[in-house]
Amino acid sequence: MTVAEVAKNLNLTCHVAADGKREVEGGYVGDLLSWVIGRAGQGGAWVTIMSNPNVAAVAMLADTSMIILAEGVQPDETLLAKAKQHRLNLYTATEGAYELAWRLHELIG
Amino acid sequence: MEKLHLHYDVEGNDFIAAGEASGQVKRALRQLGIDFEVIRRCAICMYEGEINMVVHADGGTADVMVEKDKVTIILEDRGPGISDMELAMQEGYSTASQDVRELGFGAGMGLPNMKKYSDSLEINSEVGKGTKVTMVIHIPG
Numbered sequence: 001m002t003v004a005e006v007a008k009n010l011n012l013t014c015h016v017a018a019d020g021k022r023e024v025e026g027g028y029v030g031d032l033l034s035w036v037i038g039r040a041g042q043g044g045a046w047v048t049i050m051s052n053p054n055v056a057a058v059a060m061l062a063d064t065s066m067i068i069l070a071e072g073v074q075p076d077e078t079l080l081a082k083a084k085q086h087r088l089n090l091y092t093a094t095e096g097a098y099e100l101a102w103r104l105h106e107l108i109g
Numbered sequence: 110m111e112k113l114h115l116h117y118d119v120e121g122n123d124f125i126a127a128g129e130a131s132g133q134v135k136r137a138l139r140q141l142g143i144d145f146e147v148i149r150r151c152a153i154c155m156y157e158g159e160i161n162m163v164v165h166a167d168g169g170t171a172d173v174m175v176e177k178d179k180v181t182i183i184l185e186d187r188g189p190g191i192s193d194m195e196l197a198m199q200e201g202y203s204t205a206s207q208d209v210r211e212l213g214f215g216a217g218m219g220l221p222n223m224k225k226y227s228d229s230l231e232i233n234s235e236v237g238k239g240t241k242v243t244m245v246i247h248i249p250g
Binding site: 031032033034035037038042050052053054055056057058060061062063078086 | 124125127128129131132135145149152153156157160212213214216217218219222225226
């Protein structure tokens with residue numbers, strides 16, 4: 001399933017849609033950046049409540065397919081700018097990480 | 110034969126720019142057509158080293174040498190040095206401040222990640238003088 005399809009199904013709010021056609025391959029939930037960069041698989045959707053610019057660096061280096069900020073957290077301006085610069089898909093959701101992960105699993109297995 | 114040598118000066122305590130050098134290395138390796146998993150491992154090792162220099166050492170230098178069969182990453186700083194190497198290598202151990210932890214760093218996974226994702230990791234550190242980290246990631250033939 002593509003990033004755009006996941007976003008539509010999960011009712012996500014789009015902040016940066018760099019590549020909506022990219023395939024979402026799994027997911028990872030985490031806020032500690034060293035855990036995320038070491039464990040999030042390539043192409044996964046990354047669900048986090050962190051919203052600072054370092055999120056963009058980690059998503060770019062780990063090559064996640066999309067960032068989803070949970071719990072209504074909004075990206076700060078530098079994160080937005082960096083997501084655009086590095087062509088990262090950036091979305092927000094009002095739901096918590098548990099619900100997002102559960103619904104994502106229902107969608108893509 | 111060395112195909113590419115990249116050099117970066119990493120600023121200390123600059124959390125906005127942190128990761129930029131790692132991003133540039135990743136792009137350069139991609140342009141060379143290197144295997145994606147090798148690039149991922151290099152990116153993780155380089156990022157953790159870069160962050161360590163930003164957080165703990167007031168910056169430093171990073172040199173990345175790409176050869177046919179390996180990528181060598183050398184990170185050098187004039188920071189406080191590592192007083193207890195065994196403790197520093199333990200997953201979950203960190204001396205990062207609360208402010209830094211609030212940014213998502215300080216999980217105590219930096220050095221363990223560097224060890225896990227490199228083929229060899231050598232750390233030479235002297236308290237009060239600085240630290241030199243050398244990592245090698247092999248490129249499968």
